[in-house]
Amino acid sequence: MLLTPSSLLIALCLSTVLILFLNFSLKNHLFTLKTLEVLIIIIILTMYFPLEFVFNQSIIAPSIMNPIHNALKADLNNIISKTSIFLFIYFIGLIYKLIIFIKENIFIQRKFKILVQNSHKHLVSHFLPNSKKNYTVCLSEFVSTPSLIGFNKTIFIPSITFNKQELSNILEHEIAHINHHDIFIKFIINILTIIYWWFYPVYIFQKNSNLVLEIRIDHFVTKDKNKISKMKYAQTLIDVQRKILNNHNKENCIYNTNIIDSNINALKCRIQYLSLIQKHSFMHIVIMILLIVSSISVHCISLKSFYYPPVKREYFTENNINELNISSRIYGQVLNNSLSPTSKEAQWIYVSTEEHIYKRLWNTETGCWEKNWQFVL
Numbered sequence: 001m002l003l004t005p006s007s008l009l010i011a012l013c014l015s016t017v018l019i020l021f022l023n024f025s026l027k028n029h030l031f032t033l034k035t036l037e038v039l040i041i042i043i044i045l046t047m048y049f050p051l052e053f054v055f056n057q058s059i060i061a062p063s064i065m066n067p068i069h070n071a072l073k074a075d076l077n078n079i080i081s082k083t084s085i086f087l088f089i090y091f092i093g094l095i096y097k098l099i100i101f102i103k104e105n106i107f108i109q110r111k112f113k114i115l116v117q118n119s120h121k122h123l124v125s126h127f128l129p130n131s132k133k134n135y136t137v138c139l140s141e142f143v144s145t146p147s148l149i150g151f152n153k154t155i156f157i158p159s160i161t162f163n164k165q166e167l168s169n170i171l172e173h174e175i176a177h178i179n180h181h182d183i184f185i186k187f188i189i190n191i192l193t194i195i196y197w198w199f200y201p202v203y204i205f206q207k208n209s210n211l212v213l214e215i216r217i218d219h220f221v222t223k224d225k226n227k228i229s230k231m232k233y234a235q236t237l238i239d240v241q242r243k244i245l246n247n248h249n250k251e252n253c254i255y256n257t258n259i260i261d262s263n264i265n266a267l268k269c270r271i272q273y274l275s276l277i278q279k280h281s282f283m284h285i286v287i288m289i290l291l292i293v294s295s296i297s298v299h300c301i302s303l304k305s306f307y308y309p310p311v312k313r314e315y316f317t318e319n320n321i322n323e324l325n326i327s328s329r330i331y332g333q334v335l336n337n338s339l340s341p342t343s344k345e346a347q348w349i350y351v352s353t354e355e356h357i358y359k360r361l362w363n364t365e366t367g368c369w370e371k372n373w374q375f376v377l
Contacts, residue, residue: 001051006303011050019201056302065305097194169236234271
């Protein structure tokens, strides 16, 4: 597989369409959770592997690729190529984002140690006797919301008075996040925002994917509950959010990044998805198949630029050779003894001067001559 300007352009266009489709689907609750998960996986794979197969179908698209090729090969005052400038700016942004990412993770690990030292530590079994996972639970006045910090399997809960049902739902929710490796999934998506720091749709995707993770955990926690229990769980989300917002100790918090999205619109979306019946209709299955097929098929397409040779004299190609009344036998012998084009994008261009014919190899994709003029006959 190859990384080319064409493959990158197609991957970005496809990702943009799918990200907007995901955003629209979440706002209008169009598809089941499984369809949204498939959509997120396709977007991640498309952005991590913006490649095209070696054996692909070339599509001549000069109106799209010619300007891109011209911009990349152009020089600035004949000193430095624009490609070098673009790459320099890209890597400066990449390094800057990477430094911020590393500093944030170092900060998180330091705060994790401080929070553990200044928390009342318990085990999950203290609150949920039937829980299969017995993670550490830290009650702290220095966190603003129920949180998982980094890759540590420790649950932090703010020192707010929660009733038994609220605490049970909070712990089940956070345990499900750990069991489903959601921190790692968030890490993968964060890396995408570093690689594509200049690509605005990736930040929309980050926000929406976080919301889908929350919806998935809500569904997992309530999948064996009846409708009434699901509504109680939804009410718990609202009550917990209200208590968090009314917490007067928030100014003392040293860590307020939470895996439960505190956005009101996100909370509304989660509650609405709780009321939906997660059954896969025939249409949903068809849509998932179409998404998968389309994401694979784009890797089989390669957009090509196309340039005509500069008009300085009257050129002709092999298709015009008979129009010049040249003996096909003589021409055939000369052609067999000549060099073949170096690539499928190159073709021989012929010119007739003073009863002689010369040829030169022209690359239609790069818009450049590849060889000097050669005598033919």
